[in-house]
Amino acid sequence: MSITPIKRALLSVSNKTGIVELAKQLVHLGVEIISTGGTSKMLKDADVPHQQVDEITGLPEMLDGRVKTLHPKIHGGILGRRDEHAVEAAQHQIHWIDLVVVNFYPFEQAVSKNKNMSWDEAVEYIDIGGPTMVRAAAKNFAWVGVVTDPSDYPQLISELRYSGGLEFETRRNLAQKAFVLTSHYDAMIHHYFLERDQHPAECPPHLDLQLEKLTELRYGENPHQKASAYRFRQETPGILSSVQIQGKPLSYNNILDADAALSCVSEFTDPACVIVKHANPCGAATGNNIEEAYTRAYEADPLSAFGGIIALNRPCTKMIAEAVTGIFMEVIIAPAFTQEALTVLAAKPNLRVLEMPVHLRPAWEMKFISGGLLMQEKDAQVIRPEDLKVVTRTPPSLQEMDAMLFAWRVLKHIKSNGILIAKNNATVGIGAGQVSRIDAVDLAVRKAGEKIQDSVLASDAFFPFRDSIDRIAKTGVRAIIQPGGSVRDEEVIAACNEFDIAMVFTGKRCFRH
Numbered sequence: 001m002s003i004t005p006i007k008r009a010l011l012s013v014s015n016k017t018g019i020v021e022l023a024k025q026l027v028h029l030g031v032e033i034i035s036t037g038g039t040s041k042m043l044k045d046a047d048v049p050h051q052q053v054d055e056i057t058g059l060p061e062m063l064d065g066r067v068k069t070l071h072p073k074i075h076g077g078i079l080g081r082r083d084e085h086a087v088e089a090a091q092h093q094i095h096w097i098d099l100v101v102v103n104f105y106p107f108e109q110a111v112s113k114n115k116n117m118s119w120d121e122a123v124e125y126i127d128i129g130g131p132t133m134v135r136a137a138a139k140n141f142a143w144v145g146v147v148t149d150p151s152d153y154p155q156l157i158s159e160l161r162y163s164g165g166l167e168f169e170t171r172r173n174l175a176q177k178a179f180v181l182t183s184h185y186d187a188m189i190h191h192y193f194l195e196r197d198q199h200p201a202e203c204p205p206h207l208d209l210q211l212e213k214l215t216e217l218r219y220g221e222n223p224h225q226k227a228s229a230y231r232f233r234q235e236t237p238g239i240l241s242s243v244q245i246q247g248k249p250l251s252y253n254n255i256l257d258a259d260a261a262l263s264c265v266s267e268f269t270d271p272a273c274v275i276v277k278h279a280n281p282c283g284a285a286t287g288n289n290i291e292e293a294y295t296r297a298y299e300a301d302p303l304s305a306f307g308g309i310i311a312l313n314r315p316c317t318k319m320i321a322e323a324v325t326g327i328f329m330e331v332i333i334a335p336a337f338t339q340e341a342l343t344v345l346a347a348k349p350n351l352r353v354l355e356m357p358v359h360l361r362p363a364w365e366m367k368f369i370s371g372g373l374l375m376q377e378k379d380a381q382v383i384r385p386e387d388l389k390v391v392t393r394t395p396p397s398l399q400e401m402d403a404m405l406f407a408w409r410v411l412k413h414i415k416s417n418g419i420l421i422a423k424n425n426a427t428v429g430i431g432a433g434q435v436s437r438i439d440a441v442d443l444a445v446r447k448a449g450e451k452i453q454d455s456v457l458a459s460d461a462f463f464p465f466r467d468s469i470d471r472i473a474k475t476g477v478r479a480i481i482q483p484g485g486s487v488r489d490e491e492v493i494a495a496c497n498e499f500d501i502a503m504v505f506t507g508k509r510c511f512r513h
């Protein structure tokens with residue numbers, strides 16, 4: 001049957017937005033209403049005629065409300081096939097239910113609001129009857145309509161007014177939406193159990209990714225590729241939850257670069273600025289204030305910064321806004337913007353201005369591959385002076401030590417093979433994503449130019465040969481930080497001693513593929 005007439009509806013909702021108005025419209029269209037508990041009370045207060053479930057089942061709500069609708073006269077009315085089961089239904093005095101309007105106890109909101117909620121309290125927010133009715137109605141969409149979202153009420157009433165029933169395609173689409181809800185609801189409870197039961201450092205044995213489409217993007221990495229952005233349904237901080245104050249919609253590449261910039265600048269508690277281009281930092285610096293940090297980050301590589309993404313870990317000021325509007329940049333991200341800064345930035349209406357807290361907690365990260373995905377902890381390691389092992393005759397100075405620790409924080413966010421040259425807590429040369437380490441060294445040295453004098457160099461993995469040390473021997477690099485662990489470590493250390501370059505081992509690498 002293409003159109004199912006709607007003669008009888010069951011209304012039982014936790015989110016009661018618009019339910020009274022919906023019920024009145026249904027009654028006006030001649031639909032008989034069945035309801036339960038709080039929904040029934042609300043309808044009664046609004047003088048909406050309806051039957052309570054216990055009038056149909058002959059049994060009251062019981063077990064502290066845990067059992068209300070779990071009865072053959074309810075589920076038989078929803079699940080029965082209108083042709084094959086008609087005689088059997090009549091024998092048992094089961095009347096068909098053509099429309100089910102149900103949403104669930106707010107489990108997610110309840111446990112999020114009260115992090116110290118006990119197990120006994122939490123389980124009372126796990127809905128049983130609601131998902132059971134929704135799944136039953138969605139399974140039987142050939143005859144039954146199921147509505148789980150108040151935003152669908154207007155379309156429902158419009159279609160009922162027009163045809164007196166619901167089209168097959170409407171019922172199928174509503175059923176699909178219902179199964180998305182039940183799937184998310186179960187996964188959400190599963191995640192809650194994992195969080196309460198397991199050590200957070202462990203990967204769960206099963207992974208349910210619950211995402212919702214946030215927006216369709218203009219295109220992907222290239223104009224011929226379709227793309228969309230999806231956001232985790234659980235509250236998760238990140239670029240997709242930022243507030244966009246002005247500018248064109250974010251592109252696929254904007255989102256990737258903005259995420260990289262935010263991740264890197266989050267490494268620092270001092271005023272810091274990171275500028276990213278093609279997913280790699282091209283300039284990063286800290287300063288006594290955010291204006292100094294921005295200036296030093298931009299001056300690290302102005303050529304590469306063109307068309308880049310700026311991330312600040314302090315509110316954006318008028319001075320920074322004026323500097324940014326004088327060049328071409330795609331995005332600026334900050335935890336806040338002064339009103340004067342926003343006034344200045346408004347002169348560049350295409351510039352994307354994002355407000356987003358930058359101090360994010362370490363989290364898991366995933367990468368999709370053919371047939372599955374890889375999951376790992378984000379690299380949240382913090383290297384301290386006491387973690388470093390001096391391996392050369394010449395030890396680094398305190399200033400060089402500070403610069404190396406700064407360099408290591410930024411280096412973690414550069415694609416490997418990665419080499420970073422820094423001075424006074426600012427980058428001066430970066431070699432990223434090279435297939436050989438000597439090429440990465442050579443690129444970083446050329447990028448640094450004359451600023452390389454009295455700098456430090458950081459390598460994300462060990463040096464396999466001494467050729468990298470020979471390349472920087474007379475450039476002005478005074479100290480090196482690297483993991484160590486090569487079979488030729490002694491050869492590399494000897495080269496540093498030969499050129500009077502200090503070197504320390506971290507014992508840990510920071511690859512980023």
